[in-house]
Amino acid sequence: MNDSNEFRDDLLKRYLNKESIEKAPEGFTERMMNQLMTEPAYTPEKQAKKRISAIPLVSLIITIILILLAVFAGKTEHAGTNILLTGLLKSINISWPVHIPDLSGFTVSDITVYVMSLSILLLVFDLALSKYFRNKIR
Amino acid sequence: MNINSDIPWIKQVLDGNTNAFRNIVNTHKDRAFNLAFRICRNREEAEEIIQDSFMKAYRSLGDFRMDSSFTTWFYRIVYNTSVSFLRTKKDNNINLDADFAEKYRYSEINSYEYEAESEYNRILVNKALGKLNDEERGIISLFYYDELSLNEIAAITGDSVSNIKVKLHRSRKIMSEALTSNKTREVNTK
Secondary structure (H helix, E strand, O other): OHHHHHHHOOHHHHHOOHHHOOOOOOOHHHHHHHHHOOOOOOOHHHHHHHHHOHHHHHHHHHHHHHHHHHHHHHHOOOOHHHHHHHHHHHHHOOOOOOOOOOHHHOOHHHHHHHHHHHHHHHHHHHHHHHHHHHHHHO | OOOOOOHHHHHHHHOOOHHHHHHHHHHHHHHHHHHHHHHHOOHHHHHHHHHHHHHHHHHOHHHOOOOOOHHHHHHHHHHHHHHHHHHHOOOOOOOHHHHHHHHOOHHHOOOOOHHHHHHHHHHHHHHHHOOOOHHHHHHHHHHHHOOOOHHHHHHHHOOOHHHHHHHHHHHHHHHHHHHHHHHHHHHHHO
């Protein structure tokens, strides 16, 4: 850094430089490694479990966001989100097992249908995430 | 700082090869020791601090983000361990190296011998560093010995760049005065 070079070019540089560093005592590495060997070693499975544990958390967050989106879409008539959600569902082109009422007349009870449908979508998403993380770990 | 050189060893350790950590220790032990020593000014304590720091680094290695700099990450551990070590230490004034520096007589120094001069300089620096507080000593060490940028020092200490600049400026002034006055005393005793 330019502004730091002007600082460095001074009297202290004569006394404080790389050549005058205090080195670790003799045999430090051996002592350190002996101490370290008493610690449990890392296992790849342990790491994998740690990373996989992130999947439910990600799924939970996405589920909450989608449910909230559905609730707000139902409450707001002709809202932008409503149109967006309708478009999204249509573009997925899935034949729903039950009659889906018009999103513009969305009520809280109708949300259940969407939640169930979204749960199925999330399941697929969950599996995809799981596969992705497993591949990354390998 | 090369952010990638430690990554293969870190991966090996995480794969269960604890012995690969030896390479990490060998690479960083001297600079880590120097930082700890400059902050606490005692060799035994500095060794204790870096042992503790390496253990902390080993235990937290799984949380280390591979796209960041291991050196910065590890130095942050060493810096924080050193500062908190001194904070928790009840008697901060007992200091073997500082005592040694005080007992060292200027008249005994043979300035014509390189080794003696370098030892003399070492003591002068140690005395001058004693005029700074723990954090300032750490900043000075990172800046001069490790030649880190202000941004890197800020990342290690958790301070802002502007604060680092202020502390560095103040520390340099104090140290320059201390070193100059010691040099003047040396000339007067000859």
